[in-house]
Amino acid sequence: MIKPSVEKNVRISNLIDIRKLTNSAFVLRFEKHDLSFTAGQHIALGIPDIIDTREYSIYSAENDEAMEVLIKEVEEGFMSPKFGKLVVGQKVKVMKPVGYFTINKDYLQSKRFVFIASGTGIAPFHSIIKSYPDINYSILHGIRTSEEAYERNEYTAGKYIACTSRDKNGDFHGRVTDYLQQNSIDTQAIYYLCGNYEMIDEAYGILEKAGVKPENLKAEVYF
Amino acid sequence: MSKKIAFKTLGCRLNQYETDSLVSQFIENGYQIVEFDEKADAYIVNTCTVTNQGDKRSRYAFNNVIKRNIDAKLIVTGCMATQYKDKLEDEKAINFVVDNNHKANIFDLLDSYFKGESFALNEDERSVFSFLPAKDTFHTRSMIKVQDGCDNFCTYCIVPKVRGRAISRPINDIILNINQVLDFGFKEIVLTGVNITRYDYNGLSFHDLIEKIVEIPRDFRLRISSVEPEGFTPKLFELLQHTKVAPHLHLCLQSGSDKILLQMRRFYTLAQFKGIVQKIREKRPDFNFTTDIIVGFPSESDKDFEETLQAIEEIGFSHIHTFKYSKRNHTRAARMPEQTDEKLKTSRSEQVRVLGELKKRNYRASFIGKTQSVLVEKFQKKVASGYGENYIPIKFTANEVAENEFYNVRIIGIESGEDPNLLAELI
Numbered sequence: 142m143i144k145p146s147v148e149k150n151v152r153i154s155n156l157i158d159i160r161k162l163t164n165s166a167f168v169l170r171f172e173k174h175d176l177s178f179t180a181g182q183h184i185a186l187g188i189p190d191i192i193d194t195r196e197y198s199i200y201s202a203e204n205d206e207a208m209e210v211l212i213k214e215v216e217e218g219f220m221s222p223k224f225g226k227l228v229v230g231q232k233v234k235v236m237k238p239v240g241y242f243t244i245n246k247d248y249l250q251s252k253r254f255v256f257i258a259s260g261t262g263i264a265p266f267h268s269i270i271k272s273y274p275d276i277n278y279s280i281l282h283g284i285r286t287s288e289e290a291y292e293r294n295e296y297t298a299g300k301y302i303a304c305t306s307r308d309k310n311g312d313f314h315g316r317v318t319d320y321l322q323q324n325s326i327d328t329q330a331i332y333y334l335c336g337n338y339e340m341i342d343e344a345y346g347i348l349e350k351a352g353v354k355p356e357n358l359k360a361e362v363y364f
Numbered sequence: 365m366s367k368k369i370a371f372k373t374l375g376c377r378l379n380q381y382e383t384d385s386l387v388s389q390f391i392e393n394g395y396q397i398v399e400f401d402e403k404a405d406a407y408i409v410n411t412c413t414v415t416n417q418g419d420k421r422s423r424y425a426f427n428n429v430i431k432r433n434i435d436a437k438l439i440v441t442g443c444m445a446t447q448y449k450d451k452l453e454d455e456k457a458i459n460f461v462v463d464n465n466h467k468a469n470i471f472d473l474l475d476s477y478f479k480g481e482s483f484a485l486n487e488d489e490r491s492v493f494s495f496l497p498a499k500d501t502f503h504t505r506s507m508i509k510v511q512d513g514c515d516n517f518c519t520y521c522i523v524p525k526v527r528g529r530a531i532s533r534p535i536n537d538i539i540l541n542i543n544q545v546l547d548f549g550f551k552e553i554v555l556t557g558v559n560i561t562r563y564d565y566n567g568l569s570f571h572d573l574i575e576k577i578v579e580i581p582r583d584f585r586l587r588i589s590s591v592e593p594e595g596f597t598p599k600l601f602e603l604l605q606h607t608k609v610a611p612h613l614h615l616c617l618q619s620g621s622d623k624i625l626l627q628m629r630r631f632y633t634l635a636q637f638k639g640i641v642q643k644i645r646e647k648r649p650d651f652n653f654t655t656d657i658i659v660g661f662p663s664e665s666d667k668d669f670e671e672t673l674q675a676i677e678e679i680g681f682s683h684i685h686t687f688k689y690s691k692r693n694h695t696r697a698a699r700m701p702e703q704t705d706e707k708l709k710t711s712r713s714e715q716v717r718v719l720g721e722l723k724k725r726n727y728r729a730s731f732i733g734k735t736q737s738v739l740v741e742k743f744q745k746k747v748a749s750g751y752g753e754n755y756i757p758i759k760f761t762a763n764e765v766a767e768n769e770f771y772n773v774r775i776i777g778i779e780s781g782e783d784p785n786l787l788a789e790l791i
């Protein structure tokens with residue numbers, strides 16, 4: 142049978158490593174094959190013999206030998222618990238990376254970037270800062286408790302701010318939108334927002350009101 | 365005696381373009397094209413799966429052939445055929461199920477079949493661009509395919525699944541193709557694709573493509589047609605003022621609520637959308653914007669819907685293609701919990717229709733007293749009809765008018781009814 146074009150974009154990869162970060166979050170590391178990408182893009186990930194796939198931002202850097210994604214198991218979710226049960230050596234289906242949540246390289250030298258994430262929405266920013274180590278950035282990470290500050294040591298000290306809503310062990314107690322409202326906003330920076338749509342919608346409103354130009358706002362919605 | 369082929373096309377312009385190309389290829393090779401309800405040797409149904417309705421209408425079309433029990437070949441192609449290929453292949457009454465990637469090969473497939481030869485479908489991905497330019501179409505405008513597929517993955521949309529990943533046609537092919545159809549005598553070029561503003565061929569973007577097209581030193585009108593509100597660079601804004609570029613865009617809004625737009629994964633706000641419209645209308649105040657609206661997306665509240673109506677009111681679209689949100693398997697929105705009740709979708713769709721009609725009439729009536737250049741499509745009983753540069757239908761009486769020629773007219777009135785023609789006189 143002749144398969145539709147979408148099949149041409151699939152690679153089957155061996156799982157190389159699984160890093161448990163919390164009870165429910167983990168990093169899957171798998172073979173990259175010939176898949177090149179631009180930091181900020183995502184893949185659709187599946188398991189052979191299961192039709193469903195889910196999108197995941199790429200967590201690893203552009204030049205890493207293997208590819209990584211950061212996944213949080215969603216209770217009663219269909220796919221994420223299945224990914225959580227995989228073991229090293231098993232296979233995953235990886236679709237060619239896509240997406241436009243990427244950095245305009247012309248601005249890398251001249252602009253400051255503010256990355257705002259909720260939960261696993263930190264993943265594309267991890268890839269971006271690992272791919273462009275000289276980038277001038279800060280990250281606001283909205284999480285419930287400080288244990289969700291996934292691999293925070295990977296970020297330059299002082300550039301990563303964990304906004305924890307349910308404990309006081311982060312750098313700021315409250316949601317990222319509270320942080321934005323209580324601190325001064327750099328209207329010249331470029332803002333990248335990633336995670337759940339409610340956070341993005343609210344943050345858009347705050348940033349636009351503060352005078353950030355619409356063309357300096359970029360979003361990636363997970364759910 | 366020449367073999368007879370009948371076509372049925374459902375869905376979008378891109379499907380129409382692909383059918384036109386196939387029709388032309390069959391005619392040039394001595395086949396006869398007949399109406400779909402006539403007796404033919406082969407029936408080709410070019411299907412759609414963008415909504416449930418698309419699926420139903422597609423199935424109705426080919427079931428209709430099957431029921432007639434004629435000794436003819438049935439070919440089912442297009443997006444629904446791609447989506448349900450495995451299932452359809454099990455249906456004995458369908459002779460060939462041809463997915464989108466191989467649609468351009470249908471002539472060769474059928475022609476070889478009639479000649480008793482074997483033919484292997486082309487595995488080359490780029491066959492999505494191997495449709496030959498259509499010479500014999502039912503239109504005065506010639507569509508040119510510049511792109512296929514989409515990487516946006518809007519949460520409601522099945523298209524990336526059936527049209528595949530975004531792929532752009534080489535710029536030189538496009539220019540060559542345009543020159544060919546201008547040689548055939550076409551005067552208006554309409555760009556087509558799934559998401560043309562994402563055109564990207566070897567670093568050349570959409571505005572580079574438009575620039576290259578308007579630079580062709582020949583007399584024609586370029587209609588950009590259906591675009592997403594992305595990729596609007598300063599250069600594109602500038603090119604939209606070019607005399608060859610028709611002042612009309614089908615700019616897809618989908619919803620006037622920022623919250624719904626984000627849930628759709630459409631990454632612009634209403635303010636950004638309005639910014640595009642405003643910037644274009646600063647220079648060309650009567651620029652025509654038409655759009656697509658989805659009503660009843662999961663969790664769309666009364667407030668969200670009000671925002672959509674408000675946006676339609678403010679932007680003044682002259683035509684709205686309204687879709688009731690339709691749950692498509694394996695899309696993200698299908699898994700969203702708060703699906704909207706069908707009755708509510710219907711009533712919202714009706715409200716958009718009523719407002720849309722009012723806006724259409726207002727927009728068209730605003731041309732009374734102004735001039736337009738009409739590309740005449742039909743001249744019968746001394747009445748000529750066609751579209752002006754703003755993509756508004758115009759009629760005028762004249763003694764002698766040639767079809768497929770431009771005429772300058774002054775608008776003097778407007779018909780009554782849902783889709784009123786403007787009435788004009790020659791100047």
Ligand SMILES: Cc1cc2nc3c(=O)[nH]c(=O)nc-3n(C[C@H](O)[C@H](O)[C@H](O)COP(=O)(O)OP(=O)(O)OC[C@H]3O[C@@H](n4cnc5c(N)ncnc54)[C@H](O)[C@@H]3O)c2cc1C
Binds near residue numbers: 213218
């Ligand atoms: C472009 C893109 C990139 C993404 N990148 C990532 C990523 O890097 N890491 C990641 O963990 N997820 C990511 N997601 C979400 C991911 O695709 C799945 O939706 C998620 O893993 C849940 O899938 P599931 O099959 O278990 O749940 P489903 O059965 O699909 O959904 C169950 C419900 O869970 C909720 N939900 C979905 N995602 C999350 C989440 N992350 N946290 C809490 N609730 C959620 C939704 O409301 C949904 O209705 C991304 C989504 C998109 C569109």
